[in-house]
Amino acid sequence: MPQPRAQRRQTTIVDIARVAGVSKSTVSLVLKGSPLVRPETRARVEEAIGQLGYVYNRGAASLRTARTGLVGMVISDLTNPFFAELAVAIEEAIYAHGYVPILANTSEDAARQEQVLRTMREYGVAGVIMSPARRTPSWSLVDFAKAMPLMTIMRRVEGAPLPYVGPDNRAGAASAVRHLVGLGHNDVAFVGGDASMATQRERLAGFRDALLEAGLPCDAAQIYEAAPTRQGGREAIARALASGRRYTAYLAYNDIVAIGATAALSERGVEVGRDVGVVGFDDIAEAAHNNPPLTTVDGRTRALGARAADLLLQVIAGSAPQAVEHIGETRLVVRASCGALARGGEPQRKRA
Amino acid sequence: MPQPRAQRRQTTIVDIARVAGVSKSTVSLVLKGSPLVRPETRARVEEAIGQLGYVYNRGAASLRTARTGLVGMVISDLTNPFFAELAVAIEEAIYAHGYVPILANTSEDAARQEQVLRTMREYGVAGVIMSPARRTPSWSLVDFAKAMPLMTIMRRVEGAPLPYVGPDNRAGAASAVRHLVGLGHNDVAFVGGDASMATQRERLAGFRDALLEAGLPCDAAQIYEAAPTRQGGREAIARALASGRRYTAYLAYNDIVAIGATAALSERGVEVGRDVGVVGFDDIAEAAHNNPPLTTVDGRTRALGARAADLLLQVIAGSAPQAVEHIGETRLVVRASCGALARGGEPQRKRA
DNA sequence: CTGAAAGCGCTTACAG
DNA sequence: CTGAAAGCGCTTACAG
DSSP states (O other): OOOOOOOOOOOOHHHHHHHHTSOHHHHHHHHTTOTTSOHHHHHHHHHHHHHHTOOOOHHHHHHHHTOOOEEEEEESOTTSHHHHHHHHHHHHHHHHTTOEEEEEEOTTOHHHHHHHHHHHHHTTOSOEEEOOOTTOOTHHHHHHHHHSOEEEESSOOTTOOOOEEEEOHHHHHHHHHHHHHHTTOOOEEEESBOTTSHHHHHHHHHHHHHHHHTTOOOOGGGEEOBOSSHHHHHHHHHHHHHTOOOOSEEEESSHHHHHHHHHHHHHTTOOBTTTBEEEEEEOOGGGGGSSSOOEEEEOOHHHHHHHHHHHHHHHHHTSSOTTOEEEEOOEEEOOSTTSGGGGTOOOOEEEO | OOOOOOOOOOOOHHHHHHHHTSOHHHHHHHHTTOTTSOHHHHHHHHHHHHHHTOOOOHHHHHHHHTOOOEEEEEESOTTSHHHHHHHHHHHHHHHHTTOEEEEEEOTTOHHHHHHHHHHHHHTTOSOEEEOOOTTOOTHHHHHHHHHSOEEEESSOOTTOOOOEEEEOHHHHHHHHHHHHHHTTOOOEEEESBOTTSHHHHHHHHHHHHHHHHTTOOOOGGGEEOBOSSHHHHHHHHHHHHHTOOOOSEEEESSHHHHHHHHHHHHHTTOOBTTTBEEEEEEOOGGGGGSSSOOEEEEOOHHHHHHHHHHHHHHHHHTSSOTTOEEEEOOEEEOOSTTSGGGGTOOOOEEEO
8 A cells, every 4th residue: 555645734625615705515616617606706716726726636526426537548568559559549538538547558467457457446447448468368357347337449358248449350451461462462471469369360361351252372371370579570480481382472460560570581681572572450650660661451540549438438428338349440551561662653542 | 527327336344344243443444454353353354345245445545544546657658669668667666566557648748748737636646757748848847846746757857856767868879879989980970859858968968978089070960850750760861861971870869760760771772780870779679670670779768667666656655855866877789780790790788 | 352433525415 | 696414435543
């Protein structure tokens, strides 16, 4: 528990009431901008507030109203730039609705996640918006879901029918592969992530959809599972190259995997965008500044984060069903890494 | 203000007391693990707690004790990977001390920063740890600093004698330039940032120190101010190249500037690490995966964040002076972008 | 070792 | 339009 700290007694509405010559009920009404208060009375109260340097005590109000104005924000890995962008959008939307976010970064640790959910509940959060840690057991969330709305984002927790917001992973991955096929690529590998992640399964499904519809090879050997990180991208490339099969392009699980893959290929003298194509997913800020600039599937991260926060607050307010779901459109952003620009084209945008 | 939400009356210590057959004072003592309670009594109370699914109401406790256990975390730009890493370290340390962080991302907006500080104060935070928005006027913080400890990190606010934690920017930049000089570079430019940022002035001072001590040119024309972003790095390079002066190396304000600079040079056919040297500052995760891997000054971000949180909590507890300050050591991380590895060396680490 | 009582700073019917 | 009163769920001396 926190240690104490000596403090002079703070100014309360009782002090304001005394100075303004009214009751504390009236002060309270002024504070919430009630139209019931006569303008002159309001002016006297506001005068006293300024004079005494009064600071509203939300904790006291919360106890009375049983509403804290706090919302939990549980992020699986804030050092991943994708989730950082998502977190910024969520944070913004939470403040915009008059709420305040309590942050927790779980570093993909489901035990830590349970711990912080418990703490947030003790703090009386109105709800929680979370990107669940990998391998979150659904039973670890059921108790919390009964006590407060739990909005999941980017990752579904199987077996837990929670509200969910995420991009259309399948359509997005398929659009990326179709673009590669259109450029003449005829042997494409999928690198990064693994089947324990719902997102990976969805993106992989889109990858298969497009390959099958083009009549191209699509077997298990083409899938190189690896951590969804830059390092994972490097490792997957090492294995793909060691296999001896000459892929013409790689679809990466996400942008940081694609960036790691690009670095690994460059180190081996393979020039991305000329010798081989690489496409990512997410369109994080650094994708445009990669060398070469990365073609990727824009999942509209900011919009998704804002949407998730909006929906959570609607569920809290009771104006949205407990089981809402939103799947966002994706859009392919063509840059140089797929090889398209080598043919002199301008960057284009396509809807998934 | 938040909207209400219908809820069944929650279980309180009074309910626990009734079921366990004790007074609520005793329940409270059990809750805080007091040794005064007899083991059998404790067991009965804990039994009742489990049975009724009681959840501790921290808000109520806060009102009584005048301590909330909340700490504010105000970040100037969470989409900058450097600050995201910093935020993660801070968040971790805050939880480790039994506190809970309220997050605000100001996007470098001093007005928004003032707004969130006001809100955090109303929520009764014990203190705030903040990377101040650029051009934060010191007067905008004085009132808050009187009401609660304000720990600044990475950026000093001039004119406000606040506790501060940051890296040794001057020594770090000087060590980077000395390394470049040792490799034979004899005309080095500084790219990114501008003089309104204390950090830029400190890093620039180190840049000058090392150039002067080596007897190399050091004039205003060598400094290319630009936004401290990837895009800023690109723009600074465009201007440096357009100047006609043939710099042999660039010291960037930070890693993302260096990454943008690398991309801009590559696009123009200048090979970083062979034709020209580039060195960054911060050692963010993507520095190692840049193409080529970026030589940079490691500011020990995680350690700095943890230290800032530790110090803030000491100030809150009254065990550290109100005006603490900590300047962290830096260390040069040599990778390929400065050209050193082209000569067959192994990556080395040096203390600043 | 346990209980009765007061009080933290608000909000909210209810009177008037 | 304004005030008196009750109460949110805890903690903390103080008795016993």
